[in-house]
Amino acid sequence: MQVKTFDEYQQVYRKSVEEPEAFWAEIAENFKWRKKWDKVLEWNFTEPKVEWFKGAKLNITENCLDRHLENNADTPAIIWEPNDPSENHRILTYKQLHDKVCQFANVLKNNGAKKGDRICIYMPMVPELAIAVLACARLGAVHSVVFGGFSAQSIADRIKDAECNIVITADGAERGNKNVPLKSVIDDALVQCPSIKRVIVLTRSHTPVSMIKGRDVWWEDEVKKVETQGNPDCPAEEMDTEDMLFILYTSGSTGKPKGVVHTCGGYMVYAGYTFANAFQYQPGEVYFCTADIGWITGHSYIAYGPLTQGATVVMFEGIPTYPDAGRFWDIVDKFKVNIFYTAPTAIRSLMSFGDDILKGKDLSSLTKLGSVGEPLNEEAWHWFNDKIGKGKCPIVDTWWQTETGGFMISPIANVTPLKPGYASLPLPGVQTVLVDENGKEIEGNGVSGNLCIKFPWPGILRTTYGDHERCRQTYFATYENMYFTGDGVLRDEDGYYRITGRVDDVLNVSGHRIGTAEVENALNMHSSVVESAVVGYPHDIKGQGVYAFVVSPDKHGNEDITRKDIIMTVSRIIGPIAKPDKIQFVSGLPKTRSGKIMRRILRKIAEGDTSNLGDTSTLLDPGVVEEIKAGAL
Numbered sequence: 001m002q003v004k005t006f007d008e009y010q011q012v013y014r015k016s017v018e019e020p021e022a023f024w025a026e027i028a029e030n031f032k033w034r035k036k037w038d039k040v041l042e043w044n045f046t047e048p049k050v051e052w053f054k055g056a057k058l059n060i061t062e063n064c065l066d067r068h069l070e071n072n073a074d075t076p077a078i079i080w081e082p083n084d085p086s087e088n089h090r091i092l093t094y095k096q097l098h099d100k101v102c103q104f105a106n107v108l109k110n111n112g113a114k115k116g117d118r119i120c121i122y123m124p125m126v127p128e129l130a131i132a133v134l135a136c137a138r139l140g141a142v143h144s145v146v147f148g149g150f151s152a153q154s155i156a157d158r159i160k161d162a163e164c165n166i167v168i169t170a171d172g173a174e175r176g177n178k179n180v181p182l183k184s185v186i187d188d189a190l191v192q193c194p195s196i197k198r199v200i201v202l203t204r205s206h207t208p209v210s211m212i213k214g215r216d217v218w219w220e221d222e223v224k225k226v227e228t229q230g231n232p233d234c235p236a237e238e239m240d241t242e243d244m245l246f247i248l249y250t251s252g253s254t255g256k257p258k259g260v261v262h263t264c265g266g267y268m269v270y271a272g273y274t275f276a277n278a279f280q281y282q283p284g285e286v287y288f289c290t291a292d293i294g295w296i297t298g299h300s301y302i303a304y305g306p307l308t309q310g311a312t313v314v315m316f317e318g319i320p321t322y323p324d325a326g327r328f329w330d331i332v333d334k335f336k337v338n339i340f341y342t343a344p345t346a347i348r349s350l351m352s353f354g355d356d357i358l359k360g361k362d363l364s365s366l367t368k369l370g371s372v373g374e375p376l377n378e379e380a381w382h383w384f385n386d387k388i389g390k391g392k393c394p395i396v397d398t399w400w401q402t403e404t405g406g407f408m409i410s411p412i413a414n415v416t417p418l419k420p421g422y423a424s425l426p427l428p429g430v431q432t433v434l435v436d437e438n439g440k441e442i443e444g445n446g447v448s449g450n451l452c453i454k455f456p457w458p459g460i461l462r463t464t465y466g467d468h469e470r471c472r473q474t475y476f477a478t479y480e481n482m483y484f485t486g487d488g489v490l491r492d493e494d495g496y497y498r499i500t501g502r503v504d505d506v507l508n509v510s511g512h513r514i515g516t517a518e519v520e521n522a523l524n525m526h527s528s529v530v531e532s533a534v535v536g537y538p539h540d541i542k543g544q545g546v547y548a549f550v551v552s553p554d555k556h557g558n559e560d561i562t563r564k565d566i567i568m569t570v571s572r573i574i575g576p577i578a579k580p581d582k583i584q585f586v587s588g589l590p591k592t593r594s595g596k597i598m599r600r601i602l603r604k605i606a607e608g609d610t611s612n613l614g615d616t617s618t619l620l621d622p623g624v625v626e627e628i629k630a631g632a633l
């Protein structure tokens with residue numbers, strides 16, 4: 001599956017465009033199917049409908065686990081490093097992981113889970129999280145993993161939207177010196193969720209929890225029951241290639257987060273192929289991805305992608321700065337990590353601690369580096385390259401999205417010539433196009449535009465859960481016959497792509513996607529907020545910070561207290577990850593005569609660039625702009 005030279009990449013890319021079906025059929029041959037497909041692809045982007053490997057049957061966990069048992073049973077699948085460095089690490093070989101997944105799948109079965117059920121997972125970064133995900137897939141239950149930084153309200157919204165019947169969680173999560181009481185957050189969420197019949201709770205932090213009779217059970221007790229039943233195996237459910245594998249909620253420019261749906265066959269092929277290719281994974285290499293399984297990066301590049309390839313994955317429970325800012329490098333040193341995949345925000349944050357934290361850390365095992373989540377600015381690129389890669393490790397800057405399932409534009413390690421700040425070239429099978437405002441394709445090089453994809457790839461989202469029309473509207477209606485990414489892009493003289501950021505009202509804060517409308521809704525729930533507008537501004541570490549303009553005439557107490565109250569409200573409604581970095585109280589927002597907020601102006605003010613605010617003549621009250629400018633934070 002791996003492309004070995006740049007010439008070969010160009011040839012393969014050409015073939016993938018000229019004969020996409022033949023190209024992907026050949027790739028799909030590298031996976032294990034119960035039954036092969038009758039037809040490689042059926043699609044139209046108007047409904048939209050995309051079906052890959054039509055008629056094929058499989059179970060993704062047989063690809064992630066069973067098929068490695070013959071030759072690689074004792075290869076480590078997961079090396080787990082705990083939050084607290086004095087606690088022992090754990091290693092699960094493919095055989096052990098297989099057995100634990102089967103065992104927990106039986107636990108799920110005993111608790112009423114069956115194919116097609118939706119199961120919400122809210123867990124710390126422990127091996128049991130991967131086990132829970134794979135156990136769902138084993139049974140054909142659809143997992144919906146919710147990141148540990150989301151609030152009870154966010155969890156409830158997601159559980160209700162997907163009509164989940166089971167929650168898998170833990171007593172608490174340890175992150176740095178903080179403890180997040182996961183079960184207690186779940187309890188708050190479940191007040192609103194009558195569909196949940198069972199909560200399975202893993203012991204992790206020994207935080208006291210309230211176990212509700214008839215609803216809540218301990219993971220460990222349930223595992224014991226399965227052990228006494230004495231049947232360790234759990235045959236994998238046969239899935240249709242287009243059966244749902246998982247739902248993952250992500251923010252958009254309007255309303256509530258949407259449940260991005262990925263299906264079995266295409267997603268598996270795409271996650272596996274892109275992992276093998278971009279990182280040029282070789283057997284025996286140790287690969288460390290610092291993402292949380294609560295995000296798509298963890299789904300595709302901790303769990304499914306690497307495991308389909310029999311890779312050894314390092315999974316880390318903690319945070320990069322605990323107990324100190326050298327933790328990642330300690331882990332690289334400890335497990336002799338070869339491939340290190342992280343986010344620009346982490347790189348910038350660690351950079352800011354100075355180079356002393358690198359002293360005495362042996363990073364010589366590293367051969368390849370990767371980055372994801374937001375543009376990797378040149379300063380961070382060079383630091384990563386010089387100080388971590390010692391100038392000898394290619395950096396694969398992987399551009400992709402929750403919706404794409406896997407890497408779309410990315411260098412292939414040691415194959416694609418690199419340019420700092422560029423995600424470089426589309427991977428085979430990815431037909432990128434630039435379009436202008438009117439949907440007209442912008443051809444040639446040295447151009448900028450909105451990034452679209454004009455042909456399906458196996459990892460493309462199939463729908464947004466429970467609302468196909470929303471999927472069509474969001475991704476397929478802006479430009480006819482194209483998938484619209486929401487990103488702006490520059491294609492330089494060499495045809496290299498540089499992602500310039502979102503062109504919609506979505507922020508990227510520390511690599512997390514946050515809809516401005518969502519934050520505004522949360523702000524507006526606070527009793528003394530009349531109206532608000534949220535925009536992003538450049539932030540040294542987070543990439544973007546959240547800047548909120550808030551109309552709040554009756555501040556309770558003083559401004560500082562009101563600010564804290566408002567931040568607390570956002571934390572409660574969405575979660576700590578969406579907290580505004582800056583709140584500016586204003587007497588009104590700049591609006592057009594038709595009542596539309598002119599965000600362009602607010603963005604400029606938030607960026608601290610007020611020299612040229614552009615045309616303000618259509619504003620209802622231009623005076624308000626002067627006031628906002630004067631009070632900018």
Ligand code: WT7
Binds near residue numbers: 374
């Ligand atoms: C958005 C997708 C894909 C996993 C992490 C985020 C931005 C992602 C890059 C990159 C520049 C990037 C885009 C994209 N983004 N990777 N390498 N260079 N921007 O997934 O939450 O679905 O967000 O993240 O704006 O649209 P996500």
